[in-house]
Amino acid sequence: MPVKNVYEARIEHLQILDEEARLDEKLAKWPDGRPVLTDAEVLELYQYMVRCRAVDDLAFKLQRSGRMGTYPQNRGQEAAAVGAGFAAKRGVDYLVPCYRENAALWMHGLPMHYVLLHWMGDERGNQIPDGVCQTPLCIPIGTQMLHATGIAWAFKMRKEARVAITFFGDGATSEGDFHEAMNFASAFQVPCVFFCQNNQWAISVPRESQTASETIAQKAVAYGMPTTQVDGNDLFAVVRASTDAIERARAGGGPSFIEAVTYRLADHTTADDARRYRDAKEVEAWQKRDPLIRLRSYLQARKLWDDAKQAALDDEAKAAATEVVRTAEGIEAPSTDEMFDYTFAAPLPAELELQKRTLQTHSLGQDPAQAGLSAQQA
Amino acid sequence: MPVKNVYEARIEHLQILDEEARLDEKLAKWPDGRPVLTDAEVLELYQYMVRCRAVDDLAFKLQRSGRMGTYPQNRGQEAAAVGAGFAAKRGVDYLVPCYRENAALWMHGLPMHYVLLHWMGDERGNQIPDGVCQTPLCIPIGTQMLHATGIAWAFKMRKEARVAITFFGDGATSEGDFHEAMNFASAFQVPCVFFCQNNQWAISVPRESQTASETIAQKAVAYGMPTTQVDGNDLFAVVRASTDAIERARAGGGPSFIEAVTYRLADHTTADDARRYRDAKEVEAWQKRDPLIRLRSYLQARKLWDDAKQAALDDEAKAAATEVVRTAEGIEAPSTDEMFDYTFAAPLPAELELQKRTLQTHSLGQDPAQAGLSAQQA
Amino acid sequence: MPLMTLVQAINSALAQEMERDERVVILGEDVGLNGGVFRVTDGLQAKFGPDRVIDTPLAESGIMGTAIGLAMAGMRPIPEIQFEGFLGPAYDQLCNHAARYRSRTRGAVTVPMTVRVPWGGGIHAPELHSDSPETIYVHQPGLKVVCPSTPYDAKGLLLSAIRDPDPVVFFEPKRVYRSFKEEVPEEDYTIPIGQAKVLTEGTDLTLVSWGSMVFQCLEALDTLPDDMSVELIDMRSLYPFDTDAIVQSVEKTGRCVIVHEAPKTCGLGAELATVLQERCFLHLKAPVQRVAGFDVMMPYYKLELDYLPNAQKVAQAVGQCLAY
Amino acid sequence: MPLMTLVQAINSALAQEMERDERVVILGEDVGLNGGVFRVTDGLQAKFGPDRVIDTPLAESGIMGTAIGLAMAGMRPIPEIQFEGFLGPAYDQLCNHAARYRSRTRGAVTVPMTVRVPWGGGIHAPELHSDSPETIYVHQPGLKVVCPSTPYDAKGLLLSAIRDPDPVVFFEPKRVYRSFKEEVPEEDYTIPIGQAKVLTEGTDLTLVSWGSMVFQCLEALDTLPDDMSVELIDMRSLYPFDTDAIVQSVEKTGRCVIVHEAPKTCGLGAELATVLQERCFLHLKAPVQRVAGFDVMMPYYKLELDYLPNAQKVAQAVGQCLAY
């Protein structure tokens, strides 16, 4: 047969809790009948999302009042972050984030004020505590997936039943490093999950202009990697797909790709004004699909939630957020020494030690003895 | 429907002249009944391939006798190069090669000795003559496809009915730049054809280790780009697929991808010894699929060719190859000036002019006046 | 003459050249409808259309590499890299391809393009948004590198860069994008690449800088005693740089302090200092001094002002160099 | 003690350290069955298996970036980049990530890895196979850079590099990979990063170099009149470099010539010259001189010997510097 098919691919889209908050009962259960999420879990995750949003809102205000630098809001993407975070095992699996999945980082043990500290221009916000398995926020787009691949590879080499999960946006899939990370991960079958938050925009560039592919999910076809598209504002779908991918990886089944279709409800960052480039109507339509609203409707319909509970939660969340900010702002300013001390492990090279001690780069301003000038010259 | 298909892809493999040199009569004709290749064309291309192989063989010997540096043989891949070169319009379409498609470059007007000159360590081998539409051989792997995309983009901007076709190996598809070139080409629908010579090896790394995808062709799925796999040792299949892709691009249909499945019959380069890493049996099997043998069988079966003609052609090809070598070797050594003169368009920056004139970088060795030293200092 | 900020001057040069030369196209991330994250290309897409002011996918090597192709095929592309830190992914295309095509094809294939890059620290930006990587591009044969510090120079140098037959890296000191306005002619004018500018004349010491550090130097001058006569030179072009200008000045003053943001070790300051000791050896009354960034990662913004040279450090170095 | 070439010494260090430390893995293009295109990793895959000596896909950023991940997760990866020219695509991962992780996480995340890179010209290789890009990595805070010129130094420095808690770029002067053998101990020994080596002592002039240029310097010494007493220093480590060694020498000799392959402008020679004029100003009897590559693209091989500094040029510079 001179024309024959040598390959076929099909991309599925998974939705369990639809826009009207109706649950697909069948998909909400694993094949063995266990629920993908128990009521208690849904309740817990919902409250978590609300608390995260409260910090997000407050962070925005902090920036506006000049108490923090640029900040990228997570608003609208909480179900994706929380769902993936829930699917990964805290203290075991490794999170390799971008900057729009605060909720997952916090769930996995990063003190909440760390993220604020980062955006306050303080590296100590990246000083991941011992036992917290994650890398710091990554500002250069698309670069961290290679690190995730390497981390997962180390797990495989050491035969540890651990998985790395890395987060990135739709825009990040255009970078060459994304391609190389996907290819390495698949070629070496490492336990890595690639979780794309397709929030439809990369600053001002819409998803359709970013790439001509019909879906982001199909990019994994290039690497022969299992891939799926999920409704990223549907907590159930995210948890199910992420759990599938993570547990397959843990069991030695190699990497997977997940495209979570979601939306960035806020500006790109506080330095951005999205009204310049996107339609109010589009934003409005997505407001209605806000994952918090959807989950609340679901819980209320199931009588697990009511307005009074919500009011109490909102108050509590606001208070907690204020406390997070207080903690971040209460940390004393970093000392200049920090700038030097972490350039290399101690001891520092002599020249750097001299720069640190004298806070000078010009040799006349440096300690004469150290600068190699004899007394007579100094 | 909570699980729905959002995308489907299918990769076809095209073969017209099979391993036994049997022609698929139907596919050997375009839908309108015209032949993909007339007998005269097949004869011409066959002779061309033989002549190219003669130069290739001689180049190998040149290296072995110390008259040339490292050289990458094209042996076994002539049908792919000649077929794609034939499909592109000389003087109109732009070739953006790697280093294993000499035949295509020569067909499009590059004097044959240029390629030898290049491998003799002489930049003048890259000094593409006016009117020859191609870029020079590209040694850094995977980098030239972006240039092809840019060239094609310029054609589109200026509304010229021209196409860029870029060649690269299976290994090159692993580089990030490949990904970015494919994505840009598709996002902007530029008239560019990506022609991958999958010769099964990237130096010592076999195709299966290079990437976990079942085919190379499916990599184009990531960009929503039309893609096909062809038997790269089948001149008819290569011409048909390339013509399709090039003419679609010319008509405004955007970029395409072609995976030509072929085999590197020789070592990677003259600096390589493939016996270290690949099985003699594998090579033997592919020897039988040598595109020159297949085409000759076809022509002989059709009584268009015989042993006498072959003997005459071999003699002629050898003589011509010797002439090409003579031309390359007859070119006088480059002058040191060349090193400087093409760093920038004239006039050179003063410091560079000084380096050129004095052939020195140390200021004491440079012309004192120019070096800014007063007479008394010099 | 209208008053313009650096941003406005660059925008005006771009608009003017696009008007004049239809081969000029702008491409980069968010340069279109959004006008660039610093609004440098504001309004240009509305004026010239999305085929000439092009929002690209998020891929710097892609931007640089396709710009090379465009240039090879006769266009005059102006790729924008959103922040200097993101030149990293484009390093290979810029240094190993754009810079070399003319030489490796002995003039047959050339790459006339201008790479615009917001550059330098001091704006409270996140990581990799405040670096000063000029040295590595100056070190790369085949590239020209400019870094104007004022609106007037920016327009004149940008027009030269776009019309240059070779690739030019155009660094824009973002810290002074909007910090002041000055008179900038509406009409077309160019400033030749390779010429420094003497900002203040002096006889005792030569102060050399570029980019936003020029303003730290100016501030330092204000704090110096009146009897110190300092000549301040803004390099403006980093490759080729104006050897004559600094040599002439140092032959006169015998002392020199060089100020730059980039880490000290192997910064461009080292090259300038070396050239000065090579060419003005017998004139030098003190070692050429550098006031530069420390040899550490550009810190996040809480410490960025501790990292960056400032007027006080410059003044101190000047004082010590004069006292040597 | 066995006699070894540079290639053998590196191979022996790799084998020894893989034996000693199971966290060590090698990854790169063709490093496995093929033993690397220079056979530096020959036999290692046979010995340690394909899970520790790993052939990767053809992607340098991928090699560097996954090596970073491996290092972060507790391994001690040794990525090989096949030729220094192909560091280009890995530039971003190396300089913007590997070099910065310790600092940006205040020590929480570190990247102990050794990037092995065949380096330099003189072997008649194709384009982008003969560059000398050390300066840009020396300029990058957070990286250590070494470039041994002899088998003995190579083994000792490589073992130091692998055990270093931070990323080290290990440049291997391929021109002398096999040019001679010397005695190299079988046992484990290290040479501290940051120490230069005095090859010949002298009192009239200090000659400073690294990599294969050291041998051009040695050759030059042979041609000099007997009454010229030259001290030759092999830097070995390029960052941190041994300031004390060169300062002490130049305080004694008062004259210095620095020799390197990389283009002159903004090469490491400029940094060393600047440090010398800063620190030995009153001792200098002549300007510090550089004999370096020209500020042009490393030419294809017909002209590479015209590009590269050689013994004759070095001798001439030494003579002129002494006559100053």
Ligand SMILES: Cc1ncc(C[n+]2csc(CCOP(=O)(O)OP(=O)(O)O)c2C)c(N)n1
């Ligand atoms: C390598 C690099 N290039 C450019 C930027 C500037 N930049 C910051 S965020 C962004 C868009 C990111 O889009 P996406 O990946 O979709 O993530 P999102 O912000 O939408 O979550 C850009 C271009 C960057 N940070 N890094």
Ligand SMILES: Cc1ncc(C[n+]2csc(CCOP(=O)(O)OP(=O)(O)O)c2C)c(N)n1
């Ligand atoms: C960027 C880069 N990395 C590494 C190399 C070294 N190298 C030269 S050819 C080659 C293999 C290329 O394989 P492929 O793309 O399949 O082309 P082929 O040689 O098989 O035609 C490698 C690794 C290079 N030239 N460029």
Ligand SMILES: [Mg+2]
């Ligand atoms: Mg996005």
Ligand SMILES: [Mg+2]
């Ligand atoms: Mg191949």
